[in-house]
Amino acid sequence: MNIKRFQRALEELNKFGLTDKGINRLAYSETERKAISHLINLFKDEGMSVKVDEIGNVIARREGLDSSLPAVACGSHIDTVYNGGKYDGTIGVLAGLELVCYLNENEIETEHSIEVIIFACEESARFGVATIGSKVMVGLIENDNIKNLVDKNGITLNQAATAYGINIENLKAAKRENSEIKVFYELHIEQGPVLEKTSVPIGIVTGIAAPTRFNILINGQAAHSGTTPMNYRKDAFLGATEIALTLEEIVQKEAKYETVATVGECKVSPGAMNVVPGKAEMKIDIRSTSATSKNRVKQKLLQTITNMEKSRNLQISVTELSDEIPIKIDESIVQSLRESCNSLSFPYNEMSSGAGHDAMNLATMCPTGMIFVPSKDGLSHNKDEFTSMEQIIQGVKVLIDIMMKESRIKNSPILKE
Numbered sequence: 123m124n125i126k127r128f129q130r131a132l133e134e135l136n137k138f139g140l141t142d143k144g145i146n147r148l149a150y151s152e153t154e155r156k157a158i159s160h161l162i163n164l165f166k167d168e169g170m171s172v173k174v175d176e177i178g179n180v181i182a183r184r185e186g187l188d189s190s191l192p193a194v195a196c197g198s199h200i201d202t203v204y205n206g207g208k209y210d211g212t213i214g215v216l217a218g219l220e221l222v223c224y225l226n227e228n229e230i231e232t233e234h235s236i237e238v239i240i241f242a243c244e245e246s247a248r249f250g251v252a253t254i255g256s257k258v259m260v261g262l263i264e265n266d267n268i269k270n271l272v273d274k275n276g277i278t279l280n281q282a283a284t285a286y287g288i289n290i291e292n293l294k295a296a297k298r299e300n301s302e303i304k305v306f307y308e309l310h311i312e313q314g315p316v317l318e319k320t321s322v323p324i325g326i327v328t329g330i331a332a333p334t335r336f337n338i339l340i341n342g343q344a345a346h347s348g349t350t351p352m353n354y355r356k357d358a359f360l361g362a363t364e365i366a367l368t369l370e371e372i373v374q375k376e377a378k379y380e381t382v383a384t385v386g387e388c389k390v391s392p393g394a395m396n397v398v399p400g401k402a403e404m405k406i407d408i409r410s411t412s413a414t415s416k417n418r419v420k421q422k423l424l425q426t427i428t429n430m431e432k433s434r435n436l437q438i439s440v441t442e443l444s445d446e447i448p449i450k451i452d453e454s455i456v457q458s459l460r461e462s463c464n465s466l467s468f469p470y471n472e473m474s475s476g477a478g479h480d481a482m483n484l485a486t487m488c489p490t491g492m493i494f495v496p497s498k499d500g501l502s503h504n505k506d507e508f509t510s511m512e513q514i515i516q517g518v519k520v521l522i523d524i525m526m527k528e529s530r531i532k533n534s535p536i537l538k539e
Contacts, residue, residue, distance in 0.1 A: 123518060124227075128220050129511055135160065135200065135216065136208045144205035144505030149243035149254075150178065150282040154201055161200070161215065161240065168222045170238075175296040177258040178242035178288050184222050186235040186529065192304040192488075194232075194529040196221070196521060197239030199255070199480060203247040207507025209514070213495070214309040215240050217518045221525055233530035234304060241480045248273045248282075251444070252333075256480035260487040261297040265290055303488045305455070305528050308481040309521045310492060311509050315500030316473060323516045324470040325494030326459045329411040330482040331380070331475060332446035334420055336406045338365065338427070341437040344392055344400030359390045359399035361436045365426060369406065372422045379415035380474060383408045411448045411474045420445075449482040455491040462523040468516055477502075493520050 138157035139147035147154045158180060162172050165182035173181045183193065198214025218238030225232070242255030249271040257263040269280040269290060283290045312318075317325050342356035366385045373383040387405040406423070410416040424440065431438050456472065463470045475492065484490045495517035498508040 123220060123224060123515060123522070125511065125515055127223065128216060128515070128518065131164070131216050131219065132208070132212065135212055139202065141205070145202045145208055146204060146206070147200060147202045148204070148248045149201040149245060150248070150279070150286040152285075155286055157200055158240065161219070164219060165222075165238065168219070168226055170222060174288065175259070176288065176293050177255050177290060177296050178283065178286065179255045179259055179296065180240040182218075182222075182238045182240075184225070184232075184236045186232045188233050189235065191234045192302055193235045193237045194525060195237040195239055195303050195306045195484075196308065196525060197237070197241065197306075197480075198308050198310060199241045199244030201243060201245050201248075203245050203503045205505055206245075206247075207502060207504055209311045209497075209507055209509050210313065210502055211244060211310070213311065213509070213514050213517070217309045217521050220518055221522050224522060225526075230526070230531055232526070234528070236525065236529055237303070239306075243279075244480055249279050252478055253480050253483055256483035258293050258296050259298055260483050262483060262486070263293075265293045298487070300487050303484075305489045305491070306481065306484040307491045307493065307521060307524060308479060308484075309517050310479060310494060311497045311502060311507070312494040313477050313497055313500070313502035315497070317471060317494060317496035318498060318500065320471060322469050322471045323495065323513060324463055324468050324520055325473045326456055326463070326470050327475050327481075327492035327494060328451050328456055328472050329474040330449040330451070330479060330485070330492070331409040331411045331477070332413075332416075332448040332482060333478060334408045334416055334445045335443040336423075337441045337443055338362075338404045338406065339439045339441075340365075340402040340404070341439075342400050342402075342434075343398070345398040347396045347398055350398055355398050356400075356435050357398050358402040358436060361430055361434050361438070362388055362390075362402040362404050364430060364434070365404070365423075368426045369419075369423055372419050372426075373408070376410070376415045376419060379410055379412040380476070381408070381410035381412065381415045381419060382476065383419060405443075409476060409478075411450070413448050416448070446478070446482075449485045449490075451485070451491060452489050455489050458524060458527070459491055459493065459520065462520050462527070466516075466519055466523060468520065491524070493517050
């Protein structure tokens with residue numbers, strides 16, 4: 123590997139959207155478009171063909187010796203949350219580029235073609251729905267489900283995509299057949315503290331948690347805070363807090379399944395100190411690698427809300443925003459990653475991912491694996507997100523090793539069949 127080349131590529135990419143508050147490279151923004159254009163030029167410089175599909179996924183391809191064989195693919199995303207970090211997604215894309223650079227400079231041919239994929243709109247930060255590009259690629263989402271999604275400035279996804287230079291009217295054309303990809307791997311920062319706290323350089327992901335998300339609107343009655351006795355109130359905010367605290371109790375009983383729940387947003391109105399809140403709107407995120415555990419939490423939450431409508435005399439409407447299925451990584455993929463780590467003498471942890479990734483959608487189409495590298499202090503989606511270059515390179519080496527084995531190299535100076 124050329125470590126300086128990788129570091130230079132990372133620094134150059136992170137100039138796009140860099141601010142003193144973090145990286146702002148939102149999905150379908152002009153900043154992201156320029157970053158994508160920069161990467162496309164790098165792929166083409168390495169002799170790769172590049173296609174941008176109908177949702178904006180970038181597919182860079184290095185042809186193998188047998189074009190009839192399915193491609194061996196890797197990749198991630200480069201869009202960020204607001205004020206995001208420099209490593210989330212980006213290292214997985216640049217690891218794929220480094221793989222191709224390595225193969226080219228060592229004149230290594232592969233039986234299978236190699237693809238590096240940059241997935242569109244992985245983050246939910248702009249439009250409220252995550253991993254849109256990979257969902258479209260595997261046929262989990264269609265145009266009518268997303269085109270009218272709106273960002274905080276009132277811009278629809280359809281408008282943003284048009285300005286970006288893509289037409290999302292025919293998303294079915296972006297769906298790929300299962301036979302097109304042999305296997306997919308994603309290198310990613312852990313976004314949690316486990317690897318750092320255990321001083322282990324590599325995480326082999328065994329399962330990916332999936333979210334169930336709700337928007338809950340609680341209608342009570344606004345009233346004077348001084349003249350309305352407590353037992354006459356219809357306090358929407360107290361209803362919201364009871365839902366949140368009861369949800370915490372429910373989820374704590376599911377701890378052995380690593381199930382978690384978060385109330386990430388709560389808006390209260392009218393929003394005055396001397397007015398009993400008449401309305402509250404809250405957004406809830408429930409995640410688990412166990413679909414059964416997640417469903418238990420969901421059903422208990424809904425029962426809690428039904429009971430509270432009566433006990434607090436409130437009107438509560440519940441909208442399910444998403445209900446995704448957790449993914450268990452195939453044991454053969456986990457075993458292949460174990461072998462790569464062992465051959466490189468890298469210690470590893472086998473672990474689940476609490477965050478969703480594009481890999482979870484690809485796993486519905488083809489065998490899929492994920493490689494984690496440590497995150498300092500467990501931070502991510504934060505300007506202080508950090509992974510050392512040494513730690514990143516260890517992950518890249520695992521990716522290169524597994525990708526070369528999967529693509530069946532013919533003339534490597536390092537590995538022999």
